[in-house]
Amino acid sequence: MSDGTPLKQPEFKVGDKCVHPAHGVGEVTTIEERAIGGTTGMFYILKLHNGMKVMVPVGAAAQVGLRPIMSDKEADAVLDTMRAREVAVDLHPWSRRFRAYTEMIKSGSAYEIAKVLRDMYRLKFDKELSFGERRLLDQAKGLLMKELAYAKKVPEASMSEEVAKMFTA
Structure with missing residues (x-):
């Protein structure tokens, strides 16, 4: 349902709290360069409230639905x-x-x-x-x-x- 307008990528720093649409609230513990499937990219490493860790590509954070905590x-x-x-x-x-x-x-x-x-x-x-x-x-x-x-x-x-x-x- 995109209208062709590029999604604005949220920017997070280490220590920021954010919301992953499938997992809920997490904290950015590190931002690392990782090689996956032959390509290298930057990833937010999130530690979720249940202790699980999730990697989200920095450049695809908006598509994934990663967002800041609501005001x-x-x-x-x-x-x-x-x-x-x-x-x-x-x-x-x-x-x-x-x-x-x-x-x-x-x-x-x-x-x-x-x-x-x-x-x-x-x-x-x-x-x-x-x-x-x-x-x-x-x-x-x-x-x-x-x-x-x-x-x-x-x-x-x-x-x-x-x-x-x-x-x-």
Whole structure:
């Protein structure tokens, strides 16, 4: 869905926190030159919250979806997205909804992930979540809570509590 405009490459320094769309929050531990498949290039080496390390080519960071942690203001907007009353995906049957929610998570957009989290939390109060629904909820929560906590400068547990309260009120 590119309009032909080149993506602006984010620039990170060692020690910067960033968000990988598939893995969540990480920290740039080093920027190294590596030879892979006969070509040499510069790579961000990220250490993720779960201890895993990921290499992202510096020149392809934007295509990968690597981005800085959201700002405090963006975090407020994401929280507002979660408070919204609408439902993000209104498709039937469940397999289509599941696919749509999975794509929203894969997008790496905090707003899209917030919509998945919101919809799964709401569903959870209507019925027992299926295995797939629980997985979506856990995945969305895992990707979003840590970033929101960083953006709002609060412990992750406090952010999780605040979000849970949002859906019990």
